[in-house]
Amino acid sequence: MATVETRKLRKEFTGHTAVDGVDLTIEEGEFLVLLGPSGCGKTTLLRMIAGLETQTSGDILIGGRLVNELPPRARKIAMVFQSYALYPHLSVGKNIAFPLKAQGAPRESIAGEVERAAKMFGIERLLQRKPRQLSGGERQRVALARAMVRHPDVFLLDEPLSNLDAKLRNLARDELKQFQRRLGTTTIYVTHDQVEAMGLGDRIAVMSAGKVRQLGRPQEVYDEPADTFVAGFLGSPPTNLVKVDGALVGIRPEQLLPPAASASEGAGPTVPIRFSVERVEDLGAGRLLYGTLPDLAPAQKVIASLAYTVHSSIEAGHTYDFRVHESNLKFFDPTTGLRLPPRPLPARRSA
């Protein structure tokens, strides 16, 4: 177990900057998620921490020790790859034993350690098989077992769930979190999936264009986005951003409250907001409403999301009196995209 720290870490490839001065401190035992769209530099950042890429400038510290010049094997890390990268010619048992043999563990202890790791992931009966004979879920478990078998200081996980089918992914996510809790190993997890990030992370670092846009607990990042990128990236459907009087107003689709819904207590006062519905999409587990806010910005499309439990009848072609908690209105600078202090919503065009 160890802390991981990056200081002004940069990586330039010919023609573009993949990671642009990242300062991060990951606490001991913490589960940090690097979240961002593809090409945002999150995988490059992870690979630099692993030692698989050399940084252009900046420092990396693991457990307080400067590891800038150390090769991957000297960093006491373990990594799980998106493809799992199991050694195709070795049996599952030998795959798991590989890191132990590589670090010169005594022969007698290896079998026991492999057994223990296999048991932990429920793959004891697969030890003799070759990777190609395994299902996607089984391969993922083997990759995890291989990573944890030699008790690394830090786990690095690069989209380890993205090759699983949707059904398996939820289960695997839950298991992964439990293993990490039990082992208490510092973990850095790269994903582009905001659901995984929200569900797994102790903290999330949202990245875009090589920079960390916001770092915080999942709820923090979700509720108090630092800029329009974070507001738009987290949440599905994304936050509505409408331009009103020189500021962008961000409203999450699920925070647009329909007429009959009761306002949640303790969330402060609400403001009325009229919503003109153009189309209703019934998704079974809820409804999506497409339309505009005629009082605020009649020309800009907005989405509202209604939970399954909301039964108010809403039809396309009508305008309804919705409400929003004042605290749920976020304001952003339209040029920089950065968060602005709260301000009253302009009450006009109410004719």
Add this chain to the structure above:
Amino acid sequence: MTAPALARPGWVERASGVSDSTRWLGPLMLAPAVIYIGLVVAVPFLMAIGYSFSSVTIGTSTPRFVGLENFKAALDDPAFLKALGNTAIFSLVSQTLVIVLASILAIALERRFRGKWLVRLLILLPWVAPISLGSIGWLWIFDPVYSVINWTLRHVGIFGPDTWPIWLGQPNLAMASIIGVHVWRTMPLATIISLGGLSSIPQDIHDAADVDGAGFFRHLFVITLPLILPILLVAVLFGLVFSVTDMIVVYVLTRGGPFDSTQVLASLAFFKSIDGGDLSGGAAVALFLLPVLAVCAVLLLRLARRSEVV
């Protein structure tokens, strides 16, 4: 209004009828290759099999069937046994060297470095240059009087004033020389095949091995080489078949000499049947290793099919 373009002459209609028909188009396209291989490879091959069981010579007009006589005679001939041994040494030693050197080269060439394209080009050159041309170049390099090797080594000071090896004129040196030249010209193919194998290993596997703590040698011997082993075997078998059946290096450099010390089966068959006129005896020599090569070829085809890495 009719489109004039639609009115095509009758022969165009008939021709496009043939090209549209899957029944005729495939065989038509294959025909040149099949005819070529049939005439240049299959017919001589079948003739050789026929000759090897007969008494035919260049002068005979009425050959007799003699059964296995020619093969028995070959086995009693010390020159044949010598050539058989030489073929084994020549093929095995050269291909062992080729596979080791080609693996090293391929691994080196997979790295990124400045001027890599030039090195690749130079290594490929022996393969694309005409074989006889390359061999004649070596003939000069090994020249008993003007040998560049001897001249260089003497000037560097490695050879003393009394050392002047005749590369192609001393039995062991001659064998070493033709093996050297053969390695030089067959290594490019093996290198390219190995490179193909190496580049089919996903980068993730190498990264995983690095992270898992493997040092250079563990990485090489436990991960990289086992993964390209099937493809390396393909390269070895290719090389073996090629070495056993080829005679150009021997023909150009030594003509099998001195004292038959570099005579291989392919060159012996040539000298016996074409130069010596003993068509049946030469055919028997040429076909002697056919069973061995057939096994090689079958293995080769089976391996090639299974050699995808992941």
